Amino acid sequence: MKEKQGGLETMEYILTAKDLTKEYRHSAKALNRFSIHVPKGAIYGFVGENGAGKTTFIRIICGLQAPTSGNYSLYGVKNTDKNILNSRKRIGAVIETPSIYLDMTARGNLKQQYQILGLPSYDGIDELLQLVGLDNTGKKKAKHFSLGMRQRLGIAMALAGNPDFLILDEPSNGLDPQGVIEIRELLLRLNRKKQITILISSHNLDELSRIATHYGFIANGNKVEEITAKELQKVCRKCVKLTVTDTDVLARILDIMNIEYEILSDTEANIYGEIPVSELTLKLAQDNCYITSMHEQAETLESYYINLVGGVNHE
Numbered sequence: 001m002k003e004k005q006g007g008l009e010t011m012e013y014i015l016t017a018k019d020l021t022k023e024y025r026h027s028a029k030a031l032n033r034f035s036i037h038v039p040k041g042a043i044y045g046f047v048g049e050n051g052a053g054k055t056t057f058i059r060i061i062c063g064l065q066a067p068t069s070g071n072y073s074l075y076g077v078k079n080t081d082k083n084i085l086n087s088r089k090r091i092g093a094v095i096e097t098p099s100i101y102l103d104m105t106a107r108g109n110l111k112q113q114y115q116i117l118g119l120p121s122y123d124g125i126d127e128l129l130q131l132v133g134l135d136n137t138g139k140k141k142a143k144h145f146s147l148g149m150r151q152r153l154g155i156a157m158a159l160a161g162n163p164d165f166l167i168l169d170e171p172s173n174g175l176d177p178q179g180v181i182e183i184r185e186l187l188l189r190l191n192r193k194k195q196i197t198i199l200i201s202s203h204n205l206d207e208l209s210r211i212a213t214h215y216g217f218i219a220n221g222n223k224v225e226e227i228t229a230k231e232l233q234k235v236c237r238k239c240v241k242l243t244v245t246d247t248d249v250l251a252r253i254l255d256i257m258n259i260e261y262e263i264l265s266d267t268e269a270n271i272y273g274e275i276p277v278s279e280l281t282l283k284l285a286q287d288n289c290y291i292t293s294m295h296e297q298a299e300t301l302e303s304y305y306i307n308l309v310g311g312v313n314h315e
């Protein structure tokens with residue numbers, strides 16, 4: 001599975017799920033025929049509001065819960081295959097709050113984790129402590145750590161088995177701005193330098209938009225959409241949706257005016273960048289083409305998200 005990655009985009013998936021459903025007793029479906037595709041090398045932003053089903057999904061993938069129906073594959077191995085246990089060994093996860101011993105130092109916690117995993121020596125611990133920026137914490141016990149330091153220790157523990165897929169449930173939750181920046185930089189380092197694929201569940205869209213290469217949106221247990229950061233950037237670029245009587249004429253004039261556009265239908269087009277409205281209106285009119293509506297599109301991930309799931313999530 002360690003194939004060289006060609007361009008930015010790869011069709012090799014670390015994790016896929018199809019029709020994954022989880023029904024808890026006496027409650028609505030936490031996951032409803034949910035599907036997802038996490039490409040190798042991605043920082044995948046898994047976005048949904050409280051109760052959308054993110055933690056349930058992560059718990060299923062980590063083998064902590066069984067799905068009611070549907071399936072998923074990790075490194076191409078189906079969840080019903082006994083080899084799924086080997087695939088899971090390649091995952092590191094921090095679900096909800098990190099499982100750390102508060103009465104131990106960072107090093108003590110990592111030693112404990114190495115023992116649990118049956119690792120032959122403590123050799124990797126110094127590197128891990130350095131990687132997460134806890135190499136100077138000495139005898140300080142985890143109970144005296146800041147929330148951000150605990151979160152980073154949790155990530156170090158998840159990295160102990162040398163995984164190539166890291167799953168983090170709300171890693172920046174409750175952190176102060178400095179803590180958020182430290183987690184961000186750590187995740188970028190892990191992704192870029194260590195080639196670790198990362199899935200981050202979050203509703204902190206602003207933070208996510210700084211690092212995610214892909215997004216999957218979930219609402220009420222349903223997949224709403226998957227989109228790459230590049231596609232999203234295109235959609236979120238300053239853009240005006242124009243409705244005209246004839247987009248053939250519009251296209252011809254926009255070409256002459258050297259304005260970037262995308263034709264959506266016979267009457268609709270997206271136009272990018274600044275538009276000299278009077279000049280365009282005049283030129284269109286000379287060719288018997290008229291603007292019937294014009295409005296600015298959403299510009300941020302947040303407004304994109306609200307447009308996408310706003311109606312779904314507040315039933």
Ligand SMILES: Nc1ncnc2c1ncn2[C@@H]1O[C@H](COP(=O)(O)OP(=O)(O)OP(=O)(O)O)[C@@H](O)[C@H]1O
Nearest residue numbers: 024025027030048049050051052053054055056057
């Ligand atoms: N053990 C459980 N028993 C019954 N219902 C549950 C259980 N765990 C989760 N749920 C319900 O399943 C739905 C999805 O919850 P889940 O925790 O997966 O959402 P989430 O997106 O992770 O939310 P949050 O961001 O608040 O953690 C919610 O309606 C929740 O109440």
